[in-house]
Amino acid sequence: MAADGTTLSGPDDELPGIIRLAVTGGDLADSLFRQLMRSMARSAPELAADLRAEVKAARAASRVGDTEGSLHRIAGLAEGFLESGSPELAAVLCGVGLNLATNMTADETEVLAGRASLRNVAGLLAIRIGRYTEASICFEEARSLAITAEDASLVAAASLNLSNTARIAGDLMSAERHARAALRLYQEQADARGQIQLLQTLGSIAVEAGDLDQAEHWVARASTVLRSHGDPGLTSGNHHLRGRIHVLQGDLDAAEASLQLAVAAARRAKDSDKTVAALQSWSAVANDADRPAVARRRLTSAVTLAEQQNLRWRLQGMLPSLVRLQVRTGRKAEAYSTAERLLEVAREAESGVAEAEALLGAAMLDNGMLEPGLEQLEAAWGSSAVTPEEDSELREQVLHNLIVGHSLNRSLQGNIQGLADRARTLPKDPAAEALQQLGLYLATELCTTSPTGALPGQVGALLLESLKLRTFRRRAWPSLLMASHLEQLGQHALTLPLLRSGLAAARRAGQETMIRQIRNDLGLALVQAAEYPAALRLFAQNINAATVDEDLQTLGLAHFNRSETYRRMGQQKNAQSAAQAALQIAEESGDRDDLAEARVQLALTFMDQGLFQDAQGLLEMVVGGTAKPKTKAAALSSLGSIALGHGQPVIAADRYRQALQVGERSRKGKAETLLGLCEALAASGLRRPYVRALQRAVDALALVRYDVGLASRFLRCAMRWHENGKDSYAAEALAVGILVGAAQFEEGDENLGEGNPLLVGLGVAAGALGTEGPFNRDPAFVSLLESRLKENLPKRAARAIIKFIRDLPN
Amino acid sequence: MRSGQLSDARLAVAEAIEESGFHEAWYWERDGHAGPFSSRPVCIGQAETSDYLILLLGETLTEVTRDEYFAAKGAAAVVIIFVPSTCQRDAEAEAFFQAEATTVTYGTYRSPADLKSRVLKSLQAHAVRILRERQLDRQLVTNPATQLTAATGNGGS
Numbered sequence: 001m002a003a004d005g006t007t008l009s010g011p012d013d014e015l016p017g018i019i020r021l022a023v024t025g026g027d028l029a030d031s032l033f034r035q036l037m038r039s040m041a042r043s044a045p046e047l048a049a050d051l052r053a054e055v056k057a058a059r060a061a062s063r064v065g066d067t068e069g070s071l072h073r074i075a076g077l078a079e080g081f082l083e084s085g086s087p088e089l090a091a092v093l094c095g096v097g098l099n100l101a102t103n104m105t106a107d108e109t110e111v112l113a114g115r116a117s118l119r120n121v122a123g124l125l126a127i128r129i130g131r132y133t134e135a136s137i138c139f140e141e142a143r144s145l146a147i148t149a150e151d152a153s154l155v156a157a158a159s160l161n162l163s164n165t166a167r168i169a170g171d172l173m174s175a176e177r178h179a180r181a182a183l184r185l186y187q188e189q190a191d192a193r194g195q196i197q198l199l200q201t202l203g204s205i206a207v208e209a210g211d212l213d214q215a216e217h218w219v220a221r222a223s224t225v226l227r228s229h230g231d232p233g234l235t236s237g238n239h240h241l242r243g244r245i246h247v248l249q250g251d252l253d254a255a256e257a258s259l260q261l262a263v264a265a266a267r268r269a270k271d272s273d274k275t276v277a278a279l280q281s282w283s284a285v286a287n288d289a290d291r292p293a294v295a296r297r298r299l300t301s302a303v304t305l306a307e308q309q310n311l312r313w314r315l316q317g318m319l320p321s322l323v324r325l326q327v328r329t330g331r332k333a334e335a336y337s338t339a340e341r342l343l344e345v346a347r348e349a350e351s352g353v354a355e356a357e358a359l360l361g362a363a364m365l366d367n368g369m370l371e372p373g374l375e376q377l378e379a380a381w382g383s384s385a386v387t388p389e390e391d392s393e394l395r396e397q398v399l400h401n402l403i404v405g406h407s408l409n410r411s412l413q414g415n416i417q418g419l420a421d422r423a424r425t426l427p428k429d430p431a432a433e434a435l436q437q438l439g440l441y442l443a444t445e446l447c448t449t450s451p452t453g454a455l456p457g458q459v460g461a462l463l464l465e466s467l468k469l470r471t472f473r474r475r476a477w478p479s480l481l482m483a484s485h486l487e488q489l490g491q492h493a494l495t496l497p498l499l500r501s502g503l504a505a506a507r508r509a510g511q512e513t514m515i516r517q518i519r520n521d522l523g524l525a526l527v528q529a530a531e532y533p534a535a536l537r538l539f540a541q542n543i544n545a546a547t548v549d550e551d552l553q554t555l556g557l558a559h560f561n562r563s564e565t566y567r568r569m570g571q572q573k574n575a576q577s578a579a580q581a582a583l584q585i586a587e588e589s590g591d592r593d594d595l596a597e598a599r600v601q602l603a604l605t606f607m608d609q610g611l612f613q614d615a616q617g618l619l620e621m622v623v624g625g626t627a628k629p630k631t632k633a634a635a636l637s638s639l640g641s642i643a644l645g646h647g648q649p650v651i652a653a654d655r656y657r658q659a660l661q662v663g664e665r666s667r668k669g670k671a672e673t674l675l676g677l678c679e680a681l682a683a684s685g686l687r688r689p690y691v692r693a694l695q696r697a698v699d700a701l702a703l704v705r706y707d708v709g710l711a712s713r714f715l716r717c718a719m720r721w722h723e724n725g726k727d728s729y730a731a732e733a734l735a736v737g738i739l740v741g742a743a744q745f746e747e748g749d750e751n752l753g754e755g756n757p758l759l760v761g762l763g764v765a766a767g768a769l770g771t772e773g774p775f776n777r778d779p780a781f782v783s784l785l786e787s788r789l790k791e792n793l794p795k796r797a798a799r800a801i802i803k804f805i806r807d808l809p810n
Numbered sequence: 811m812r813s814g815q816l817s818d819a820r821l822a823v824a825e826a827i828e829e830s831g832f833h834e835a836w837y838w839e840r841d842g843h844a845g846p847f848s849s850r851p852v853c854i855g856q857a858e859t860s861d862y863l864i865l866l867l868g869e870t871l872t873e874v875t876r877d878e879y880f881a882a883k884g885a886a887a888v889v890i891i892f893v894p895s896t897c898q899r900d901a902e903a904e905a906f907f908q909a910e911a912t913t914v915t916y917g918t919y920r921s922p923a924d925l926k927s928r929v930l931k932s933l934q935a936h937a938v939r940i941l942r943e944r945q946l947d948r949q950l951v952t953n954p955a956t957q958l959t960a961a962t963g964n965g966g967s
Contacts, residue, residue, distance in 0.1 A: 473831045474830075474831035476830075477832055481941060484938040513926040513927055516927060517930050549922075550921035552924045
């Protein structure tokens with residue numbers, strides 16, 4: 001009976017329902033049977049006619065008491081249809097046959113054998129729809145019935161299928177036990193075909209267990225039997241197995257060749273399941289060989305065939321890989337569609353639903369469907385909560401994607417607590433990773449939002465919590481990495497507690513190299529916080545430790561950083577002395593990069609003291625040497641600055657241009673060099689190059705964090721040109737635009753397109769007023785500007801900018 | 811290198827790597843096992859599947875070391891070369907160094923402690939770059955790096 005209420009609209013749609021019916025042993029109602037026959041007659045008229053005749057005969061035989069004959073006939077037909085790729089017909093026959101069998105006498109051998117065959121077919125059908133537990137039950141029943149019926153061939157077939165089911169479940173020991181038992185039976189019966197299948201199965205089990213010697217042993221034995229009893233299907237199995245062994249041996253060329261042969265042989269055998277399996281492995285080899293497009297094409301062929309033949313369990317194994325390959329080859333929309341199909345298949349099989357939801361959620365995010373993607377990920381989190389330990393790795397990935405998704409959706413800050421609470425449900429290490437990720441993403445958001453409020457404190461607390469979840473031996477390294485990352489984001493204040501915690505852990509674990517590295521980085525963070533004496537103490541500790549064991553790397557860095565600290569403290573002689581020590585160590589170590597950097601540092605200390613000739617000599621050595629581009633650019637920029645200060649704007653402009661050509665400086669370094677070039681060109685009176693450089697400086701400044709020093713230099717440079725009457729170019733408008741833009745960027749509004757009303761308004765106002773004279777002397781302009789700023793910016797930012805403009809020197 | 815002159819250096823590199831608590835070092839003298847097989851494929855297999863390869867280049871360069879180096883480089887591992895500051899390389903080693911120094915990170919060292927600091931610094935710089943790139947590349951959240959699964963069987967029975 002169609003007890004589950006399956007509705008029939010066509011062979012493809014109804015298949016899982018029919019198979020389920022066959023597996024559970026129900027019969028088909030007459031009306032349903034007729035409906036099925038009609039739909040099959042449309043799609044395969046010859047088969048349906050044969051089937052109708054056979055089933056009618058079987059039913060008739062049953063009615064007159066010849067149940068054995070009818071059951072035998074049906075079981076044989078069901079096996080035949082399954083092997084020839086017509087699972088729907090096999091399923092119908094299974095249902096009919098099992099229903100007939102319930103009316104028969106249990107101890108008759110023929111009946112038992114027929115029932116065993118049908119349970120075996122039902123198990124294979126169950127595998128096709130991904131119902132492994134039911135498949136296993138069917139095979140166990142089949143084996144038990146076959147033993148009672150003393151049918152060794154059937155016992156062996158059921159054992160082989162039990163072995164395959166155990167392999168799918170990852171129980172390799174049971175799989176091997178069943179396979180060896182089946183092999184013995186086939187050997188006793190001298191069944192060569194059965195032996196080859198079992199030898200290949202044992203080879204596959206050995207591959208999955210990573211036992212290559214054993215795998216080679218089984219494949220060699222299978223090859224021996226295959227020479228006298230081979231057919232394309234079995235040959236394909238051997239090539240496939242050899243391919244998998246080659247993959248594990250790392251010989252991808254040999255694997256590629258073997259799997260190509262496996263695919264060809266499986267196609268000759270018209271064995272869809274083997275063809276799909278071989279294509280899947282062939283695709284994996286292409287992926288391993290870094291040929292993702294080829295891998296995708298092969299896997300797409302496998303999936304298409306599996307869809308046509310309703311090989312659900314193969315589909316469920318392949319679709320996640322296909323999604324990933326489609327993403328990797330830039331086919332995000334296809335990946336989304338495949339992920340949707342995966343979820344359908346998983347829901348039908350009632351397994352792997354959480355993984356499918358997770359993958360679909362991720363694919364949605366990749367396609368810009370942020371809200372539904374986050375909903376799908378929430379569903380995946382919920383589905384994985386049923387077996388959280390089993391799905392721990394999946395939950396880690398889902399949480400990772402939830403964090404990324406909320407970040408893309410700009411909803412991270414509103415979900416901090418919920419995400420952190422979820423992280424805390426994971427095991428300690430993944431929890432630490434998730435909290436670290438959450439903290440660092442939020443730290444990135446800090447760069448574009450106001451530094452005030454609760455967020456910095458929350459970020460700091462999350463990152464510290466992530467550290468404390470680690471054992472003390474594994475605490476120092478992430479503290480170093482997080483601090484370096486935060487340093488690059490300009491979040492200096494957040495690094496101090498992390499590095500202090502890391503230093504304490506490294507001391508406790510006796511990690512001497514780590515201690516030195518953290519002391520160095522902590523010292524630099526303290527310099528940023530203007531805590532110079534504390535920084536100097538740390539550098540001194542490193543000098544003491546590193547002197548003992550000739551750790552020149554630590555020693556050189558400590559002296560170099562002491563020099564910079566003294567420069568900031570205004571202690572120029574100490575700065576020079578420390579830089580000289582750093583230079584001496586670099587000369588000892590023979591490290592060319594360290595040497596060049598030390599020379600630039602020493603030159604800067606000379607410049608601070610007005611010793612420009614000494615500085616120039618050192619900088620010229622760096623420029624003429626083999627230093628890194630970044631160091632050379634810094635040296636050239638400093639030479640430009642010296643030339644400009646000595647009334648040589650043309651030489652200065654040349655130096656700045658060279659610095660820009662050398663490249664590879666930080667964004668801020670590039671902006672500073674461009675400003676230097678503007679200043680030099682303004683002083684040279686070269687109008688066109690000046691305007692071009694000014695425009696490049698505008699672009700460069702837009703990419704760096706707001707910096708009052710840079711903005712002031714830019715503004716003064718632009719005004720100097722304007723006040724000297726060199727050009728009608730609206731310098732003020734440009735300067736104010738940059739200043740406001742930089743401040744606005746700090747406030748979190750990145751929409752600085754040309755249509756931005758604030759910039760347009762400012763541009764018009766400044767342009768109009770700029771022609772009447774320098775704007776800082778014009779109260780009307782400042783008043784207009786103030787009103788515009790207050791309308792469009794937070795009060796704090798508006799006040800700061802107005803104050804800055806009012807305080808500008810004439 | 812297999813010569814005794816670099817044994818302290820090899821140990822120093824391994825210690826520096828393992829101080830992180832997250833990375834595990836492997837080198838034949840400490841981690842290889844004696845057995846009736848050639849060490850060459852084992853060493854090359856390790857090099858190919860490592861995240862980093864740190865080459866200590868002394869006076870000479872053995873064939874196995876060269877093969878390990880190129881196996882790791884071919885497998886897109888991060889390779890870093892360190893040379894002792896007072897070492898006189900033979901012609902072959904020098905030619906190798908001159909060719910490779912243009913494409914990979916390298917440095918000199920004075921003592922084992924110096925080498926440890928340089929190794930840790932290199933790992934830190936690389937790990938932070940990865941962290942930053944991963945965060946910048948957040949437009950793609952499905953995980954394409956995950957290995958694809960090979961078929962689990964040879965077809966049904």
